[in-house]
Amino acid sequence: MRIGEVSHRSGVSVRMLRHYDALGLVSPQARTATGYRDYAERDLRRILHVEALRSLGMGLADVAEVLEDADPHDPSAVLDELIERTRSRIAAEQELLGRLEHTRSRAPERWEDVLRTVALLRAVRSDDPRERQQAALSPDSTLPASALVEAALAEDETNTAGAVRWALARAAAYDDAPLALLEEALGSASVQERRRAVGLLADLPALADRPGRDAMTLLVRALVDTDAEVRSRSALALASRIGGTVDEARVGSDRAEAAVVLRDELVRMIVDGDHDVEAAEGLAGLVAAGAATISAVVDVLSQRMRDGDTSAAGRQRAVQALGELRGPRVREALSALTGDADPVVARIAAYVAGRLPPDGSELAPRCR
Template sequence: MNDGATPGGWLRIGEVARRTGLTVRALHHYDRLGLVVPSERSWGDHRLYSPSDLRRLLDVQHLRALGLSLAEVAAALDDPGFDPNRVLDEHIDQLRQRITLQQQLLERLSVLRAGNEAAWPDLLDTIALTARLRHPDATVRVRAVLDGEAIPLPVLLDRLATESDPAVQGMLAWAVAQHGTPAVGPLVGLLASPHADVRLHVVQALAKLGDPAAVEPLIGLLDDPAEPVRSASVTALGRLGDERALPALIRLLGGTEVPLSAAVTDALIDFGAPAARLLAADPPAGASARSQAVEVLAQIDSPAARDALLAHATDPDPQVRLAAVFALAGVPGEAADAALATAAASGDRQLVAVAERIIADRRR
């Protein structure tokens, strides 16, 4: 019969190959392995496949499509004790690993493509540099950052998001900052990183860039769970000098965390007169916050700062009064003299002693 089938419904190997899409060589291989052995042979010693042989062959193809090896396929078809779930679990794990690797490759290619505007030789240089940025030795990674004068921004951001060594993170943040304004948006995106050290270095990079677009995201980090990130955000806002940050910074006055408290003081002093005007117009409610406000005001040379110190010299809290009177030593004028005289006559022994000493010094 010219279709490859015999009168009894048997199929010759060529017809089996045509129907299944397998090659004759593969069918011979299955026969040698005992995986699918033709049930009959013709008078001319040609392999003849029965309908049951064909069904077994289809079962083999289906199992192979699931990723099973030929040995596993044979066991699945012939071993009564074969556990399909165990094999499937193993292949699921392997597939997940391959998907992860492929996803990582996709991300690497996307990063390289996003940062590539050069010819092929330059792209090869970038690939080599990227490999150094992934080197297991942190010293090699630092050197790669220092040597890479034109590392594409997407490559730097990708590494900053995944780097674990603080020294390398700092260098990557510095390198990102060299890209200027185009780096601001992507850096802000990295502030959502679950890793506090990444957020910390992103904040430091944003501080170096000095772009107003970073102000609102940095204000949002004042509630960050990591104190170093909060302190760095305060410092960055002080450097940026955008008055939108002042109300949020003033609300932090009186805190008990020493590094954060010191950062708030320094940041408000950096703002200068605008900070003094807000502190004078709306003094903080808590005594500890007012004490810290006095520390800030004492280091700002402005009319609003002087007026606020004079007001705090009669504060209801003795520690705030004492800090304000002590700060008046550097404030000239009759108003300060009058406030000092009032303090010297207050009856508060500690306040009187400080006020009298300052008055005596001013008379010299």
């Protein structure tokens, strides 16, 4: 076959075929009477092999090594190396794209503005925590909120993390980008990133009252996370903002379901000793806001106390949590527990019951 026919059949340009020949990658052994390259079918197959390997991101030197080695490399090892190279290249391109987007988001009017933003972006990603902190606290900082969210999600140093959060609190008041990034972080495979994301949602008031998608909506979603710390931080944050926790405008048609999930998570925290005092107060707040009924809360706490898997300490914490509530149903449950087989639970129940106000004034839960 003449080179033009091979080019047509393989889809490789004549110029590239000549380049392959010059490199010794695909060199036809035969020549026509007039001296032109004469390709055989095996040459065409080799060309197709070269193109297939190049499509995987291999350079021509690597392709030649794979094709010529009498004892070929393990394909899996070669592919693993190519995968790692590709990931590194994609990461570098994504970092560049992020830098461009962050810089553009500041709507620079002069190149001096661009250079200042780029310098701050470099500083906030520096290996030196002091440089990161100085960039976040810069009085004329032009760092966009999206860059600060990324920095906060990655920050390990306590003081620097505080500085970044402070800067983010200022920027988030005027920028909707943080919520989208934090929503993405809540779906991360990294538990640490999800914990930091829910911490930011809980600690930044500027994100709490946005129309449409807001921090409250994302915190409700975090209640079903597989990590207990993510769930507990979300539950405490929602309980502290109980006035809007189960607002239909925020959590949609799942209003009642969200309140039940929050209630059950707070009970889990009480029994497990996971910020149990704050959880008990949050549970009382749910009742005060009408997001949960006294009867439902007492029933769930009582059920956990009857659960054979609940520890003695967990049962004691549960009966103490009843002391945060008020109402005939609470008095009834405590009265029954004064005869509990665990003398500590019985004593706690008697003590808490003795502190309940008279029947006529126990209609509302006690909230500190």
